[in-house]
Amino acid sequence: MNDLIMLGHGGGGRLTTDLVHNLFLKNFQNSHLEPLNDSALLTIDRKNLSFTTDSYVVSPIFFPGGDIGSLAVHGTVNDLAMSGARPLYLSAAYIIEEGFSLKELEKIVISMATTARSAGIEIVTGDTKVVPKGMADGLYINTAGIGVHEYGPPLEPQRIKKGDAILINGTIGDHGAAVITAREAGFSESRITSDAAALNHLVEKMQKSSIKLHCLRDATRGGMGGILAELAKQAHSYLDIEEKSIPVREEVRGFCEIYGMEPLFLANEGKMVIFCALDDAEKALQILHSDPLGENAAIIGRVTEVDQETGRVIMNTLIGGERIIDQPTGDLVPRIC
């Protein structure tokens, strides 16, 4: 099995990290790719730009709180915003299975247009491919995006400092739970709604304040737990988080009990972890609370060490224990985005 691609290679966990290092990074090596952030930092004519891409293969295509089209806009907008860039332009490329409904395609395109407008970006170029029936699962969308840096240096893991506060802008696991429920039980059965949202305006509010922001990362594949473990490694830092401070909806907790999953590793599409100077944590929280996308925001932990050989995330559990949070190996839930 070792020489075949497994679902886990696309899951955003350790198998993905290995593939990226041993295959892509090794062969494509260049200074823009090496930091392995969600977007590449480019300098054109002394202007700092971010450039990113993501393909979306979510199943089902329509789910409570969004669809593959809105997701394809939100996801790429967020990847740009996380680097501190203002998202400006998107591309949209469609791989459509022969026999797909034109009406559904139109619904998705309208959803992308509406989402793009409210995020303040333009979809400026595109491509359409059709593959024979049985060669795709309805529709896959790729979006690539360009953003421009207007608020100082790019945000990146390397800027995380000892003592930094760690925040999350709201409840975790909503997207994963919504998509899985829609897939397993059907759209109409689901009482959980995806949190999919464009975070760029909320990020801009923080950037325009005097807060010393150091790093942002959207907690998509791998969930908040997986993302923190990855960041800890990239930043060679020890992160301590408090389980009791992590906001989780009752419905998501119930869902996790039924399916034997953990909110910590469920995907989000409108949540980010925020690293800022400890002194600014309360102010950051105020800004977050004043926005609908941050109303359930919380301070969940802090950075206890930096410059370590390797990274580590420790969670102080509800029952008073300590638990190491690591990247999941493979794919807990395939086709979540």
Added chain:
Amino acid sequence: MNDLIMLGHGGGGRLTTDLVHNLFLKNFQNSHLEPLNDSALLTIDRKNLSFTTDSYVVSPIFFPGGDIGSLAVHGTVNDLAMSGARPLYLSAAYIIEEGFSLKELEKIVISMATTARSAGIEIVTGDTKVVPKGMADGLYINTAGIGVHEYGPPLEPQRIKKGDAILINGTIGDHGAAVITAREAGFSESRITSDAAALNHLVEKMQKSSIKLHCLRDATRGGMGGILAELAKQAHSYLDIEEKSIPVREEVRGFCEIYGMEPLFLANEGKMVIFCALDDAEKALQILHSDPLGENAAIIGRVTEVDQETGRVIMNTLIGGERIIDQPTGDLVPRIC
């Protein structure tokens, strides 16, 4: 059938044009998208950039003269070069079918890396998704690209002038014939090699000369015939071309006789039509002939009228007749790129 996506919607012919106008342009409307060139022209901080995207779904994945990886680099590099931009950065996003061979993936990634290096661009960001077995056909790749304009205003159909010469940089139909032969008869049976190549260095040679270049377009899906018909419409021009001047390889001619196809509508991946001032046509031809990618270049026609209500391509045939060349309706050959 009208409300379902057909293979022809992805064929680059009239069905694709209709879909783009009635769905994407209508909903995404903005000034960058409207010209419907292969790349969008963006201005960031008074710097002109081109931005483009394409997904590659070619079958088979390996064919004489290339593979899906080299194609994904060549195709997007060429889209940028056609606008007059110097290609700088690429993204690469993979949708991989569960069970795909890691060894084949590595071969393709190495091919992309080699191709990118020789085209002088960097692959700076990427994404990997894995879909369950049966939900894709091995591997699909999306590349998006950014280029910068350094040689005056962008090249576009609107700059085509009455009297302009029309050139092609070599034999047509090679890519289409190579892929179809590999698909139908098997890789080893094929004596025809794809022309897939990065055209940016050749374009740069012309830009650095004193030639008054007006428009370039790579003759991919729809072939040279389809591309000329599309350009004639976009430029509201009448184009006259001479069948006897169009270079076609003997093997491709033979292939077309067997399969009942026309070289004019077969895809190319290293061919472009070139519109330049008539006085410069001979000089352009010299430059093309001095380069391996232009050694079979020819002047094939000229622009007889502009500012017409609609466009038109007339071909003076070998037997002395006149034939109107129109965009093919749908997909003559699916999954050619």
